[in-house]
Amino acid sequence: MNLSKPQGMNFLSNRWFGLSVILWFVPLTVFCADTVPIEIVYISQKQAQKPALSNLDSIPKDEGLQGALLAIEDNNTTGKFTGHQFKLLEKQWSEQGVNPKDNSIFFEEKALIVAALGDNALLEMKQLAMNKSTLIMDVVSRADHFRQQGCGNHVFYLAPSRAMRADALAQYLLKKRWVKWFLVQGLTNEDKLFSQALKRAAKRFGSTLVAQKTWLHDYDARRTAQEEVSVFTQGVDYDVLVVADEQGLFGEYLSYRTWKPRPVVGTQGLVPTAWHKTHEQWGAVQIQNRFKAQSGRRMTEKDYAAYLAIRSYGEAIIRVGSSEPEKIKAYLLSDQFTLQGYKGKPLSFRSWNGQLRQPVLLAAPRAMVATAPIQGFLHPITELDTLGYDQREVDCNE
Amino acid sequence: MSKGIVCCIYLVLLWVPSCVLRTVAAETIYITLEKDNALAVVDPDLGELVATIPIGQRPRGIALSHDQSQLYVATSDDHVIQIIDIKTLAPVGVLPSGNDPETFALHTAADILFVSNEDDSLVSVVDVNKQQVIHGIGVGVEPEGIAVSPDGQWVVSASETTNMIHWIDAESYNVVDNTLVDPRPRGVAFTADSQYLWVTSELAGTVAILDVKTHQIIKTITLAVPGLNADRNQPVGVVIDPETQWAYVAMGPANRVAIINAKTFAIEDYLLVGERVWNLSFSPDYSRLYCTNGVSNDISIIDLTRNKVVKSIKVGHFPWGLVVKP
Known part of the structure; x- marks a missing residue:
């Protein structure tokens, strides 16, 4: 307004002008340093709803995603001090799998992906991303074959494999001296795979399978669960009923209905899991509280895996000072990387197959019972490697 | 008559040594019991638990007031800091503390507490008098x-998940710098001359020494107990003697206290104590070190003249923090 005033022209002597110049540049430099947010792509898949035994535990629609969002927030709190900003880009694929539209976006450029997919879709994604500068953090799959052959040197597995879960259970059962197992498995392919993992674990830790039966889902009207289970478990001398029913189609019927008074473990009863609502030790209560405040519900295994996936990306990017997938991968597989996972031991990735090393919780519906590795199961490097396939048992050279 | 005098002298002679003993080491240890919602009072000379006082939900951090007449105790699940009269052991006041207070530090000169609010990513500044x-x-x-x-210039806060040391100006309360450290930093301690800061990183099994002038790490010590897998070495509490000659680190589930030469940074010894050793405190004359063992429900007494664990005393469930009053 007063441009004609002489003192207005004398820029250098004007203190206010100097200050405004400084004020103008300070935020600019702070912002310009690293304002481009680092994008992490979260890809989930629509799944056919499985039949439920009861409506007690509904499956949250945002399972996994909420864990990812919490981790983005944690990364950004840290990023506030380091000049990093993280952003989540969500995608959902159909039940059929890969969305062709996403190919060019995610697999030709340098993408950081969190995959919450079924095993078939994950396999397709792995192949598409092969030899491209893309990293995949799988937060769902339990498949042992992904960890044994064709692991994909660009894929990290955040959830415990079936073998890790079975080993955790077997260690605890051995400690209790419940070594005579009666194995009951369902009809699905997943049940067969878990049952194989259980057999391997029994052999590894010195338990015996005294009986093995398949639950056939018979429709005979004279047979209700109440009567059926009694007869089904009769005539066998065993310590513990081990059940492989991943979808929860019959396992809940078993407890309190067996012929002999025997505990039920496996996919129902006492379950091996990466996370549980009753877990409070080692600072877990903090993240349980933060998660509940954010999402209004309890944290599940899938949320936990997604949380760890994005925290791993965040830690690597902040430590390495780069979001180049190759550099991130090298850091994540190095000895320097350790991640806080609220389970009392430092988490890290197995360099030979990308599996996240982690304790496995053994939980009853409303109580934490134990944490594996169980004390006394030793390993020359880390006791965490007593769970699942160790380096010598894996051939992932590609 | 003479018999009476002899008797009196005898009684006095009997009384004098016990009185002298009492004054030589009449210190008292106050320990928070996280799972008992109580405060344990221990006489280390008798080697006995002398009292257990109910105090509020999930007590953890504990400190002595400047005039040593009061205790401040964070009762995390009550979301407050209790003020306890040290003579009567009765609560005399309650301080607001923000959500879920865990640990806190008393300003070296002023009646100001700096409180870690874990759930809110916040440090609350509490004026005790107001x-x-x-x-x-x-x-x-x-x-x-x-x-x-100790010079009152800095407040440092370690954030466990962000893996950082935040340097807070103790007057303006602004975060002026941040240092990235190894995963899950837990314990922090300044040397008496305020020149160096020691930081334990629970998941990395390391202790970092930072230069207070530059805020940079000048040395990282990796703890390694022979015969123990590396991931059991999870350092938590750290204390340094006033001459900066020796530092002591509680190693959590490694069940040991590490003795580190604070001048050369060489590890002198690992002493076996109770299970999941958590926090440490010196006796007023620095001849002894006391530590809380979270899982074995006791405290250990270490004789620093011989570097030997001389006694353990059962105190209650999940002993967490401790202070020693002369």
């Missing part, structure tokens, strides 16, 4: 360890 939270300082995710430099 009984008010006068400031909130945004820090990283899950702040835990907190300390004020």
Whole structure:
């Protein structure tokens, strides 16, 4: 307004002008340093709803995603001090799998992906991303074959494999001296795979399978669960009923209905899991509280895996000072990387197959019972490697 | 008559040595019991638990007031800091502390507490006399360890999930710098001359020594107990003697206290104590070190003249923090 005033022209002597110049540049430099947010792509898949035994535990629609969002927030709190900003880009694929539209976006450029997919879709994604500068953090799959052959040197597995879960259970059962197992498995392919993992674990830790039966889902009207289970478990001398029913189609019927008074473990009863609502030790209560405040519900295994996936990306990017997938991968597989996972031991990735090393919780519906590795199961490097396939048992050279 | 005098002299002679003993080491240890919602009072000379006082939900951090007449105790699940009269052991006041206070540090000169609020990524500044939270300082995710430099210039806060040391100006309450450290920093302690800061990193099994002038790490010590897998070495509490000659680190589930030469940074010894050793405190004459063992429910007494664990005393469930009053 007063441009004609002489003192207005004398820029250098004007203190206010100097200050405004400084004020103008300070935020600019702070912002310009690293304002481009680092994008992490979260890809989930629509799944056919499985039949439920009861409506007690509904499956949250945002399972996994909420864990990812919490981790983005944690990364950004840290990023506030380091000049990093993280952003989540969500995608959902159909039940059929890969969305062709996403190919060019995610697999030709340098993408950081969190995959919450079924095993078939994950396999397709792995192949598409092969030899491209893309990293995949799988937060769902339990498949042992992904960890044994064709692991994909660009894929990290955040959830415990079936073998890790079975080993955790077997260690605890051995400690209790419940070594005579009666194995009951369902009809699905997943049940067969878990049952194989259980057999391997029994052999590894010195338990015996005294009986093995398949639950056939018979429709005979004279047979209700109440009567059926009694007869089904009769005539066998065993310590513990081990059940492989991943979808929860019959396992809940078993407890309190067996012929002999025997505990039920496996996919129902006492379950091996990466996370549980009753877990409070080692600072877990903090993240349980933060998660509940954010999402209004309890944290599940899938949320936990997604949380760890994005925290791993965040830690690597902040430590390495780069979001180049190759550099991130090298850091994540190095000895320097350790991640806080609220389970009392430092988490890290197995360099030979990308599996996240982690304790496995053994939980009853409303109580934490134990944490594996169980004390006394030793390993020359880390006791965490007593769970699942160790380096010598894996051939992932590609 | 003469018999009476002899008797009196005899009684006096009997009384004098016990009286002298009493004054030589009449210190008292106060220990928070996280799972008992109580405060344990221990006489280390008798080697006995002398009292257990109910105090509020989930007590953890504990400190002595400047005049040593009061105790401040964070009762985390009550979301307050209790003020306890040390003579009567009765509560005499309550300080607001922000949400879920865990650890806190008393300003070296003023009646100001700096409190870690883990759930809110916040450090609350509490004025003890006004009984008010006068400031909130945004820090990283899950702040835990907190300390004020002896010269009163710095407050440092360690955030467990962000893996950082935040340097807070003790006067303006601004975060002026941040240092990235190894995963899950827990305990922080300044040397008496305020020149160096020691930081334990629970998941890395390391202790970092930072130069207070530059805020940079000048040395990282990796703890390694022979015969123990590396991931059991999870350091938590750390204390340094006033001459900066020796530092002592509680190693959590490694069940040991590490003795480190604070001048050369060489590890002198690992002493076996109770299970999941957590926090440490010196006796007033620095001849002894006391530590809380969270899982074995006891405290250990270490004789620093011989570097030997001389006694353990059962105190209650999950002993967490401790202070020693001369």
